[in-house]
Amino acid sequence: MELASLSQPFALAGLALAASALLSCASTPQASSAPAAAGSIAKADWGTVDGKPVHLWTLKNGNGMEAEITDYGTIIVSLKMPDILGKTADIVLGRESAADYVARTQYFGCTAGRCANRIAGGKFTIDGKQYTLATNNGANHLHGGVKGFDKVVWSGEGTLTPRGPQVTFTYRSKDGEEGYPGNVDVKVVYTLTTANELVVNMSATTDAPTCVNLAHHSYWNLAGHGSGSILGHELMIPAPNYTPVDATLITTGAIAPVAGTPLDFTTMKSIGRDFAKMPATKDDPGGYDHNFVLNQLPKSEYGMWLSAILRDPKSGRMMEIWSNQPGIQFYTGNFLDGIPGKDGAVYQKNGALCLETQAFPDSINKQGKSGWPNVVLRPGQTYQHDMVHRFVSAPPSP
Numbered sequence: 001m002e003l004a005s006l007s008q009p010f011a012l013a014g015l016a017l018a019a020s021a022l023l024s025c026a027s028t029p030q031a032s033s034a035p036a037a038a039g040s041i042a043k044a045d046w047g048t049v050d051g052k053p054v055h056l057w058t059l060k061n062g063n064g065m066e067a068e069i070t071d072y073g074t075i076i077v078s079l080k081m082p083d084i085l086g087k088t089a090d091i092v093l094g095r096e097s098a099a100d101y102v103a104r105t106q107y108f109g110c111t112a113g114r115c116a117n118r119i120a121g122g123k124f125t126i127d128g129k130q131y132t133l134a135t136n137n138g139a140n141h142l143h144g145g146v147k148g149f150d151k152v153v154w155s156g157e158g159t160l161t162p163r164g165p166q167v168t169f170t171y172r173s174k175d176g177e178e179g180y181p182g183n184v185d186v187k188v189v190y191t192l193t194t195a196n197e198l199v200v201n202m203s204a205t206t207d208a209p210t211c212v213n214l215a216h217h218s219y220w221n222l223a224g225h226g227s228g229s230i231l232g233h234e235l236m237i238p239a240p241n242y243t244p245v246d247a248t249l250i251t252t253g254a255i256a257p258v259a260g261t262p263l264d265f266t267t268m269k270s271i272g273r274d275f276a277k278m279p280a281t282k283d284d285p286g287g288y289d290h291n292f293v294l295n296q297l298p299k300s301e302y303g304m305w306l307s308a309i310l311r312d313p314k315s316g317r318m319m320e321i322w323s324n325q326p327g328i329q330f331y332t333g334n335f336l337d338g339i340p341g342k343d344g345a346v347y348q349k350n351g352a353l354c355l356e357t358q359a360f361p362d363s364i365n366k367q368g369k370s371g372w373p374n375v376v377l378r379p380g381q382t383y384q385h386d387m388v389h390r391f392v393s394a395p396p397s398p
Helices: 010-020 098-103
Strands: 040-047 052-060 067-071 076-082 088-090 110-112 124-125 129-132 157-159 163-172 183-192 199-205 215-216 235-237 289-292 303-312 316-324 327-331 354-358 383-393
Touching: 040 157, 040 163, 052 163, 052 183, 067 183, 067 303, 076 383, 129 215, 215 235, 215 354, 303 354, 316 354
Parallel strands: none
Antiparallel strands: 040 052, 052 067, 067 076, 076 088, 110 215, 124 129, 157 163, 163 183, 183 199, 199 383, 235 303, 289 327, 303 316, 316 383, 327 354
C-alpha cells in the first residue's frame, strides 16, 4: 500500500491541519447522500469476564491498517500498519487473551476512567460534600480505582461508515462505583478511517454532580510492539508548560515552563536525549511520566489542536495526535518489568510509551486555580473528549 511520504517530521503539522479539515467528530451530521461504507468489520467470541461474554472486533480500513478491539475495557488489542515499504507491524502493546488482561493489564490500550490519572488521597469535594474513592496507587486513586472502566465489560456495536469501520461501546457506571457519586452513562467510539486515522470519541452524561476525566491509554512502539526500547523515537509536544508533581506523582498545583528542562519537547528530539536527566528515586524507576500543558495551536475547524508528533526513525512510521483536551500525559513505560505480551514478546522498561490526552491530573482538587480545567460534570451537561491518531510513513533515516 502507499502512505503519505514526508521528508521532514515537522511537515506533519501542516499536513495534519489540512487533513483535519476533512475530519469531523462523531456528532457531526452526515450528508443525506453519503458515499458507500468503506473497509470491513468482524466480531468474534473472545471468552468471558465476570460471567459476561467478551468479544474481539476486527476493523480493516482497506488501506492495509487493521485494529483489534475488545469490549473488555474497550481495549485496543492490536493496531497494525505498514511502513513505506509495505512491511506491516503491530504498534501497540497487548496481551494474548481476555484472561491475560484480567490477570494483569498495565492499562494496555484501554479507556481509563471514571477519572484518569491520579487523585490525591483518593478524596475530592463537590458542592461542599467530600467523597472517598478507592485507593490503588499507594495512598492515591489511579485511573478509576480498583475496578475502573478498563476492567469492566462494555456493550459493543459495530457498523461500517463512509469514513471506515466503527465500533461503539457503552457502559453505565452506577452511583457509588469505586466511590464516585452519580450514575454515569459513557460512550466510546473507535473509527478506523480510510485516511489512516484512529479516531476516538468519548462522551458521558450524569444524573448527579461527579468527576469525569477519561483518557485513552495505548502503549505505542512504532517499530513494533516487541521491538525493544522507544528511547530512539523522536517526539514533539507543542506545550510550553507542564504541571510539576510531588514525590507521589501528585500535581502540586503549579504550572511551570519546560524551557531549560529535560521536559522541553517543543521541537522534535530523541526521547533518549535527556532521559538520563530523569533518574530513578526510591519509589520511581525514572523516566518521563508528566502532564504537559498544550498551547492548543494549530487548531482545526472542529475544535481539536495538535497535541503530539511521534516518529520512529528506523521504520519511518509517524503518528500525530490531535485532541480537544488541555493536557497530554507523556509516559515512557517506566514500570514495565518483563510483562508477557503478544506473539511471545516480553515487555521491559521503556518498551513503549503512552501519550494520553486529558484534563490535568488531580484537577478535581485544584478547582478554581488559575489555568486548571474544570472536571466536574453536572446533570444536563455532556462530557466530550475527541482525539485523532493519524498515521503516515516516510523513508527511514539513514
